[in-house]
Amino acid sequence: MDPKTALVRIQDGASAGSLLLARLYQGARRVADEIGRKVLGPDFEERVATLEERYRVAPDPFGLETVTARRAATVCAFFHRLYFRTEVFGIENVPKGRVLLIANHSGQVPIDAAILGSAMFFDANPPRVTRAMVDKWIPTLPFVSAFFSRVGQVVGVPENARRLLEMEELLLAFPEGTRGIAKPFSRRYQLEEFGLGFMRIAIETATPIVPVAVIGAEEQYVSLGNLSWAARALDIPVFPLVPQLAVPGGQLPLPTKYRLHFGEPMRFHGDPDDDDAVIADKVWLVRQCIQHLLAKGLSERRGVFF
Amino acid sequence: MALDPVPAQPLPGAVVVTGADGRLGRRLVRALHRTMPVIGLDHRESSGFPPDVEHHALDLASKRVRDLLKRPGIVAVVHLGVLHDPRARVERHHGWNMLTLRRLFECVEEFAIPKLVLLSSANVYGPRPDNPQLLGEDAPLLAAGRFSEIRDLVELDLFAQGFFYRNPATETVILRPSHILGTVKNAPSNYLRMKRVPTLLGFDPMMQVVHQDDVVSAIVRALSPGARGIFNISGPPPVALSQAIELLGRQTVPLPHGLARVAVDRLFRWRVTSFPAAELDFIRYVCMVDDSRARRELCYAPRHDLGATLSAVDEERWVD
Known part of the structure; x- marks a missing residue:
């Protein structure tokens, strides 16, 4: 040739x-x-447009930026709809305007916040941006800090919460904090002590509180306990012992089925600067409500993965 | 309490401006001299003031300042003459700044001058990871903790607050503007003037900037009778650092924080750069202020939008 x-x-x-x-x-x-x-979903563009409109009219001083938020929503949609197949109950209980979502925190990695945010964006009408209060050390982390502020997450200090609620935003707080998320598997679905700060802010700003029970996050990473000495040595809040991380592919969370139960909005009145004991009573009511929603949701669920 | 909007009521007497020959000082003098007599004080020789402006080249810490303030008819002192030179020896710097302000306080008290305006800075709050997004005037001044270069300004601010409470007869105003941009030679303007702007990899805090002429207008409003207290001043709505640099059409050079810190520290010591390494925190964490009090009580409103404020750093510096 x-x-x-x-x-x-x-x-x-x-x-x-x-x-x-x-x-x-x-x-x-x-x-x-x-x-x-x-x-x-067929109305994704519409939902994005609704939010773009809102933040074009009043730019967000916290750095929420719709291009990044849209990308993040796309990734979250995969986990929300396909991976965890979230079932949402009672989302219509979330009132318009300022509102404080109080939820149980679990699962070693704050995926519960992302799924709650996805539910408020994909399943609520009209869609809303969830502003979660994040730990104070998050801004010291490169990339994470920039990403979180662009998708609307804010540092958890009372001034920020107050300002956001006055801007009629939807705030998400986990009053259990790190204690809740780092629970070992043996204490799953048992609520830790609640902080009192959220109640003072809710009373001060006349914000309705919506209790939320997140079911399914506890089983995504099974933690056997906390290595407190390792956490101290590395100067991080917790060092959970999660055996599945050693298995190839086990780094991804287990594909449990998420179920979100939204309770009825609760409104509290009184003096926001009251004694801790008085505030604690009100916090106890919210905690009981979430515990009740958890118990109900757990008794109704047929399995962890389906 | 709402005050009259600009132009401020002409004061029945003269205004003394310290640091009048600085870039901001010159603009303030020009804004004031048509409505009231202005006496400019600076250690530099005057350069091109309007003919009706009285200028004295003297050391602000000297006793000659007292002779000038003793004159009848002085109704306000605007103190812009704060020395900020990262290269100067700390003791000299600090001593001079504190001494100057103390002299001014003594004169203001002794001659019963009814108004004193100090230009502080929003930087006194300090950039910190746990800062609220917008700081109010009552937030603690924590800048000196991480950042000793700014100690002077924090102390001057606190010193003036003490004076405010001790001397109710004088209306003391402390202005804390966010990053001032324009032909001024301060760190944020110099930073944004660079051809390639170094940033910290993975950090993109929200920023507030304010145009130099908006700061001048805030100072003018602060001279209105009745205005007193501490006021945060900011310009257009906050913007992410990366977005600001993009709007200016500059390239960024993202560097990991650890590397940048060491590099800037070395370069500063070799006198290649004028940025102390600690100032990197300003492009790492938020340090923004809530200026609603100034908007409410001084009727202050920035007139320059974000584009105009940012591009002010590129204005020809000899066109004032």
């Missing part, structure tokens, strides 16, 4: 190959788009 013919043949083969590749690529894109539509 002379070199010219060979070259032509190679070219033919190559073009046929590239054609095939292009077809495959287009097919894959169609499938991806299809899945995307299914996961994101």
